[in-house]
Amino acid sequence: MCGIVGYVGYREATDLLLEGLFRLEYRGYDSAGVAVLNGGEISVRKKAGRVHELAKLVDANPVHGCLGIGHTRWATHGETTDINSHPHVGGNGEVVLVHNGVIENYTSLRTFLQEHGFVFRTATDSEVIAHLISYHFTEQTEQGGDPKNSATAIKAVEATLKRLKGTYGLGIIFQEFPKMLIGARAGSPLVVGIGQGEYFLASDASPLVGYTEEVVYLSDHEMAILSPDSFELLHRDSGALSPSIQTIDQVAADVDLGDFEHYMLKEIFEQPQTIENAMRGRFDEDEATAKFGGLNLDPQQLRRIDRVVLTACGTSWHAGLVGEYLLEEFARIPTEVEYASELRYRNPPLTDNTMVFAITQSGETADTLAAMRECKRKGHPTLAICNVVGSTIAREADGGIYLHAGPEIGVASTKAFTSQVTVLTLLALYLGRMRHLSYPAGQRLIHQLKSMPEIIRKSLDCFETVKNVAQKYSEFSNFLYLGRLHNFPVALEGALKLKEISYIHAEGYPAAEMKHGPIALVDEVTPSVFVIPRGGIHPKVISNMEEVKARRGPVIAIACEGDTKVDNLADDIIRVPDVEEYLQPLVTAIPLQLLAYQIAVVRGCNVDRPRNLAKSVTVE
Numbered sequence: 001m002c003g004i005v006g007y008v009g010y011r012e013a014t015d016l017l018l019e020g021l022f023r024l025e026y027r028g029y030d031s032a033g034v035a036v037l038n039g040g041e042i043s044v045r046k047k048a049g050r051v052h053e054l055a056k057l058v059d060a061n062p063v064h065g066c067l068g069i070g071h072t073r074w075a076t077h078g079e080t081t082d083i084n085s086h087p088h089v090g091g092n093g094e095v096v097l098v099h100n101g102v103i104e105n106y107t108s109l110r111t112f113l114q115e116h117g118f119v120f121r122t123a124t125d126s127e128v129i130a131h132l133i134s135y136h137f138t139e140q141t142e143q144g145g146d147p148k149n150s151a152t153a154i155k156a157v158e159a160t161l162k163r164l165k166g167t168y169g170l171g172i173i174f175q176e177f178p179k180m181l182i183g184a185r186a187g188s189p190l191v192v193g194i195g196q197g198e199y200f201l202a203s204d205a206s207p208l209v210g211y212t213e214e215v216v217y218l219s220d221h222e223m224a225i226l227s228p229d230s231f232e233l234l235h236r237d238s239g240a241l242s243p244s245i246q247t248i249d250q251v252a253a254d255v256d257l258g259d260f261e262h263y264m265l266k267e268i269f270e271q272p273q274t275i276e277n278a279m280r281g282r283f284d285e286d287e288a289t290a291k292f293g294g295l296n297l298d299p300q301q302l303r304r305i306d307r308v309v310l311t312a313c314g315t316s317w318h319a320g321l322v323g324e325y326l327l328e329e330f331a332r333i334p335t336e337v338e339y340a341s342e343l344r345y346r347n348p349p350l351t352d353n354t355m356v357f358a359i360t361q362s363g364e365t366a367d368t369l370a371a372m373r374e375c376k377r378k379g380h381p382t383l384a385i386c387n388v389v390g391s392t393i394a395r396e397a398d399g400g401i402y403l404h405a406g407p408e409i410g411v412a413s414t415k416a417f418t419s420q421v422t423v424l425t426l427l428a429l430y431l432g433r434m435r436h437l438s439y440p441a442g443q444r445l446i447h448q449l450k451s452m453p454e455i456i457r458k459s460l461d462c463f464e465t466v467k468n469v470a471q472k473y474s475e476f477s478n479f480l481y482l483g484r485l486h487n488f489p490v491a492l493e494g495a496l497k498l499k500e501i502s503y504i505h506a507e508g509y510p511a512a513e514m515k516h517g518p519i520a521l522v523d524e525v526t527p528s529v530f531v532i533p534r535g536g537i538h539p540k541v542i543s544n545m546e547e548v549k550a551r552r553g554p555v556i557a558i559a560c561e562g563d564t565k566v567d568n569l570a571d572d573i574i575r576v577p578d579v580e581e582y583l584q585p586l587v588t589a590i591p592l593q594l595l596a597y598q599i600a601v602v603r604g605c606n607v608d609r610p611r612n613l614a615k616s617v618t619v620e
C-alpha cells in the first residue's frame with residue numbers, strides 16, 4: 001500500500017528514486033512522483049499512472065540533486081489524479097513529503113489549518129501532514145527557534161507527529177536543509193539503508209538491494225534523521241536510540257522476470273522449488289517429525305497447547321483453512337481460523353494455552369498485525385508464518401516460521417499459498433508427533449512431503465490444457481468453484497484468483513452446500529469448476545456434479561489422472577497427479593492458479609497489477 005523511497009548522499013537522487021519506485025511498484029500503482037532538492041529549490045514531478053509514466057515526465061523535464069523522496073501510490077483519500085499524487089508540498093514549499101498510511105483525524109486537522117490560512121491543493125489526507133509541519137515550523141521560529149538550524153525543523157516534525165491519529169510511514173525533506181532526510185514511522189513499514197557517505201529510506205528493502213547490505217528497520221514512533229554522514233534515531237517517548245543494524249535479505253534481489261511474460265506465471269512455475277525451500281532442513285527423520293528453528297517455545301509449552309488460532313487475510317486465510325483441517329487431523333488440536341480484520345475487534349474467549357499464528361506473505365498486512373498485537377497483549381504466544389524477512393509481523397511475533405519463497409511480486413498470491421500450506425503441514429506433523437501421531441504415520445508423511453516438489457512439477461504439465469479451457473470460458477461472467485474437505489479452501493482460493501485478476505464474478509463453496517442456495521445460479525452460462533481429486537468423498541462430489549449437469553451447467557473438473565468417473569459428466573477436465581487427500585491442496589491449487597492467469601491473459605487484463613489492488617495492504 002504505497003511505496004516510499006528516499007535518498008541523501010552524493011549520487012543523482014532521481015535515478016535512484018525511479019529505480020526504487022519500479023521495485024516498489026507492487027505496493028501501489030495509481031500514481032507516482034518524486035521531489036528532489038534542485039539548486040536550493042525542491043522540484044516536484046508527479047503523475048497519475050504507472051512509474052514508467054513518471055519516468056517519461058522526468059526524462060522530458062529532468063531534476064538534479066542529491067537529496068530526494070519518491071512515492072508510488074495506492075489511493076485511499078482522493079481520486080487518482082496528478083494533483084493527488086505524492087509528494088505533497090507544505091506551506092509555501094518549505095517542506096515536501098511522501099506518506100504511506102491513513103490519517104484518521106485529517107478532517108479536523110484540515111479545518112484547523114484552513115483557519116490558519118493554509119490553502120489545500122489536493123483531496124488527500126497526506127497534505128495535512130505537510131501543512132502541519134509548516135505550521136509548527138513557523139510556531140517553533142516564533143518561539144525563538146533558528147529557522148536556519150535543522151533542529152527547528154526536527155522539532156516541527158515531532159510536534160506534528162504527536163497530533164496525527166492513524167498510520168504513517170513518512171519521507172520528509174526541507175528546502176532549507178539540503179543534507180537532511182527525515183523518515184518517521186507509525187504503523188507503516190520503513191527501513192533505512194546504510195551506505196558509505198549516503199543513506200536510503202524505503203518501505204521495504206527491495207530498493208536498497210545492490211546499494212547496501214546494512215539496514216535498520218524502524219519501529220513504531222521512531223524517527224530517522226539522515227544526512228550523508230550521520231544517522232540519528234529518535235523515539236517519541238524515549239529519545240535517542242542506538243540503531244540495531246541488520247543484514248539485508250539478499251534473496252529479495254531476485255526480482256528478475258526471466259523468460260516469463262508475467263511475475264504471476266513465473267511464481268506459479270517456481271512452486272516446485274519454493275515448496276522444497278519451505279521444507280529444507282525441517283525434517284527430523286530419526287524422530288519422524290518436523291523441526292523448526294524459530295518457534296521459541298519449549299516442548300513443555302508446546303505440549304500444553306490446547307487450542308490454535310490461525311489469523312490472516314485473503315489467500316493467507318485460505319491457507320489457514322487448510323491448516324485447520326491438517327492440525328485437527330494430525331495433532332487433534334482444536335483449531336480456528338479467524339479473519340484478522342474481525343479478530344482485531346472481537347474479544348473471543350481464548351484459553352491460557354491458546355497459541356496464535358498470524359499467517360502472512362508480506363508480514364505487513366495491517367489487519368493481521370493488529371490482530372496479532374491484540375492477542376499478544378492478552379499474553380498469548382503469538383507466532384508468525386511469514387515470507388518477508390524483517391517485516392513488521394516477523395519482527396513483532398514471539399517466534400515463527402519463514403516460508404523462504406523469495407519475493408512474490410505478482411499482486412495475486414500464488415507461491416506464498418502453497419508454501420504456507422507446506423509449512424502448516426509440517427507444523428501439523430510436528431505437533432501431531434508430540435501427541436497422537438505414530439512413528440510410522442510420521443515417517444509416511446515425511447516420505448510423501450519429500451516427493452511433493454516433483455509432483456508439483458508434474459501438476460504444471462496441465463498448462464496447455466488450461467490454456468484451451470481458458471479460451472473457451474473467458475467470456476463467461478459468473479463462475480462457481482466447488483470442492484469438499486481439504487479442497488473446499490482450494491475452491492475459495494480458485495474463485496478469489498479469478499475475481500482478482502480477471503474481474504469475473506466467482507463464488508467458492510463447499511460442493512455439498514451448493515444445494516442450499518447457490519444452485520439457483522446454475523444455468524448454461526454459469527460454469528462450475530469442481531475440484532474433485534480421488535478420496536473417500538469422491539462419489540459424493542460426483543453426485544454434486546450430476547446436480548449441476550441436470551441443470552445444464554457447464555462443468556470443468558480438476559480430477560486425478562485416470563479418474564474415468566468424471567469423463568461423462570465434465571465438459572472439460574484438467575488432470576492432476578493423485579496424492580493423499582491431505583496433500584491435495586498443494587496439487588489442486590496449481591490448475592486453478594493457471595486457469596485464473598490464462599483467463600486474465602485472454603481478456604487482456606493487467607495480470608500482475610490488477611485494478612484497485614495492492615500487494616501489501618498496510619491500511620485498515
Ligand code: F6R
Nearest residue numbers: 314315316360361362365412413
Ligand atoms: C490474494 C492476495 C491477498 C493477500 C492478503 C493478505 O491473491 O494476495 O488476498 O493474501 O492481502 O496478504 P498477506 O499474506 O501479505 O498478509
